[in-house]
Amino acid sequence: MVRFEDVWLKYRTRPGTPGHDVLRGISFEIPDGGFRWLTGPSGAGKTSLLKLIYLAEHPARGFIEILGTRAAHISRREAALLRRRIGVVYQDFRLLPQLSAYDNVALPMRLAHRGETQINADVTEILRWVGLEDRLNARPDELSGGAQQRIAIARAVVARPKLLVADEPTGNLDDEQAQRLMLLITALNRLGTTVIIATHNMALVERYPAPRLRIEAGRMVQNG
């Protein structure tokens, strides 16, 4: 379960400066195995909200629960172990430039100390799913934006996360690739993974109906 109660977020650009409220009193709940679209205009705070979910930011105030764990006051070790159960597709991909596509996708499994045999099977399978089985050894900078995005998606789902957080995952994909990606994500969701996807792609949202969280200027304006 993911639960926010009256969550506020402030970015402090420089120490001493007051900083402004990017998120204001956000409250919502996604049950285990749920699916949510996160929409809103550019700069509304979608990425900021997702950062709170994947523990990359701390709220100024409010209560956050992720996968049954209260996010405040957990140790660094507990936070790291919780992150391993969350798959994240970043808006800007964040692939490791010095690693091949294969090694980028294998990274979460290696962090979790899985055996190389299992890693090989899972990574190969997921790369086939995203249609990059012939680019295993390519470095990110040798790949197109769409291919990089698919690598990022593969990395997010390869360890079968309990929670999948995707920030504009179809931004660089053509229609067919986007469809294929949604097939993958809905399959995961049916297997029990909780999913939240931030997007501007309203056609996609129409095609896969699910409850929407809509934020504007840091406030939740639609929930359901």
Place this chain on the structure above:
Amino acid sequence: MAKRDDLGLREALSDRLLPMLVAAMSFLAALGLAGTLASASLARAWQNEASATLTIQVPQPNDPDATGKVMRLAAVQAALAQMPGVENPQLMSQADENKLLTPWLGGNATELGLDLPSVISARWAGASSPDALGESLDKIAPGTLVDAGAIWAARVAALTGSLQDCAAVVLLIVAAVAAAVVAVAARAGLAQRRDTITIVHGLGALDGDIAARFSSRATVLVAAGAVGGTIAALPVLAWLAWLAAPFAGTGIDAGGGALFNLPLPLLATLPILPLAAAGIGWVTSQITVRRWLRGLP
């Protein structure tokens, strides 16, 4: 993430600068270590030498002794010859005595008509201190002084003691600089891999795992540099040992083989340098990396 270089540390912690700097540091540390040990062994040798020297002054040597039968000088000489622990007593010749007194009385002190004491030198081989010797000689010839070279020995001890302190301070400074070098290298590596580490952290890497990657890389580089620096110091140490040999009373080995002439304590201690360097490398990189990671959420 077992042995693969996922973080790209082979590049971020390069095998050039860090090992070179540590090698230079270890070279200095080897010299400092040799200095500590050498001053200790020189101190021992010199102190033995100095405290083994007896100088006996007999005033009014030509007056009769306590029994009134013989001259004081002869009586003292006879007594010394009988005493256990006193070896090779020699009456100092007039020429030698002149030499000894020149700084104070000019070149011909013995011809000034002064009533100068006779001086006997000897070696003290007794186990205990030669204080009792002075007392018994004083009974034979009142005013007889026995100087056991103790003051000289004390001065040698003070000198070599402070040399040892200096060498120890050098070792400490070298260790501190080595730690600083490792910290700077680790920080540079962290800065260069900031994005990678942030991503890996976001994927759930433990601080300990990331620190371990840096530490194992840093420790290998530091240990390699320290081994190199220590080995490079060996010829210099051998040369210094060769120079110091006459003073340490070990004699010069005529047949070359200078390397193996290094004192055993030094040869036994030198391998500690790379181990200590590796320890410094590991601890410093752990502290540096873990502190840096605390800046991530």
